[in-house]
Amino acid sequence: MTSEALTSSPMATPAGAGAPLSLDEFGRYTGAILDNLERVIDGKTEAATLALIVLIAEGHLLVEDVPGVGKTTLAKALATSVGCTVSRIQFTPDLLPSDVTGVSIYNQVDHAFEFKRGAVFANIVIADEINRASPKTQSALLECMEEQQVSVDGTTHPLEPPFIVVATQNPIEMEGTYALPEAQRDRFMARISMGYPDASAELSMLHHRESSSPMASLRAVVDKHRLAELIDTARAIYVSRAVESYVVSIVQATRIHPEFRLGASPRGTLHLVRAAKVLAALRGREFVVPDDINELVVPILAHRIVATRRAASDTRGGGTEAIATALRGIVAATPVPLNRSRPSA
Known part of the structure; x- marks a missing residue:
């Protein structure tokens, strides 16, 4: 079904934001990010496009599928394509909430508690195999994902925008997994499934990755300032x-x-x-x-x-x-x- 243009209006600048890019500029920069993603994810244009949409819409992305189909590779490629701070958290059954958010440690020199930031203090956080950690640790991300802040020992620590969580998880039928609670699933803007590559894409992967990984040569194509302009353009x-x-x-x-x-x-x-x-x-x-x-x-x-x-x-x-x-x-x-x-x- 094709729909014609409904009521439309020229793009307006949101309050407090910089001037948005032209749609031609928007297309040029987003095209460069997509090219980066497709260099490392063979035959998965739809998944790459949806990951890009979530990034610019300031959402969080949940990538769910069986092991070995490129979930973590997609998350790493998205993070590498943007010149922002990136951290990766490998979720395991023994991971603690304080490993994610941070902890207050007593400084014996200053005789005061000092907050040590956790891995969540980054612009793009890769939460790898999120459903292998306990529900208590999974819930450490709830406040971060919704309010972009961390509360520890009665003190609130803001997270620097943009803040995006790209989480991967194995299907809940896999051994050693804990289903995400409904409240946390709802905080993810989108969930995508990678799926197996078709025969031609898998053959291409064998040919191009025999001697090196495409991730090794991947470089950022937009910086944090440009990403903010892309976000402002989409808001308008x-x-x-x-x-x-x-x-x-x-x-x-x-x-x-x-x-x-x-x-x-x-x-x-x-x-x-x-x-x-x-x-x-x-x-x-x-x-x-x-x-x-x-x-x-x-x-x-x-x-x-x-x-x-x-x-x-x-x-x-x-x-x-x-x-x-x-x-x-x-x-x-x-x-x-x-x-x-x-x-x-």
Whole structure:
């Protein structure tokens, strides 16, 4: 289904932000990041594009799949492509919350407690195999991901923007994993599955990686200042009231769907619109259309939803496939807003 432009408006500068880039400049810089990602992830353009969307929409990304398909490589390539501070946390069963957030240590020289920052104090945090740590340690990221701050011993320590968590996890059926709590899954803007490469991509991987890894030659293509300009440009993309109502209708339908035990949250509504703005900018438009929303519904909303046991057992692939199928049905049944004329400036 192709939707024509709805009510659109020239890009406006958000309060307190610098002037956004032109869409041509936006496309040039985002194209360079995508080229970097595709150099190390063969045949996964869709996953690379969604990772880029989450980065510019200031969200957090959850990459879920079986071992060996490039989850960590995608996270590292995204972090390397942007000239920001990066830290990596390898989640293990013995990892402590203080290893993530930091801890107050008594300084015997100054006779005072001194805060030692944890690994979360970086612009891009790679949380590798996040579901191999205990739920207590997983929850150490809750405040960081939502409020961009860390509270330790009654003191709040802000995190420097931009702050993005790129987490990888193995499917919950894998041995030695702990399912993420619903509250934490909801903080991730999108969840993507890498999937196995097709035969040609796997053959290309064998040919190009026989003697060296493409990660070794990867370099940053944008700095922190440029990333902030990309973020400002995406924020300025226009969303009509009709498209906003369309998004709300889809999200509210998840809360009454007979196959869902838990529908999407209001945070999911916000994330869906923010991601659609980036997608519209990537496609060279200053406004969001319903097709942008439709394309992102499953990766943005599916991980927030809990299927009923019957729906999960009746669908091959379990609850994940049942949720995706039901979400596509909701999109198909939701009336698309009619075209409207461009408002006067």
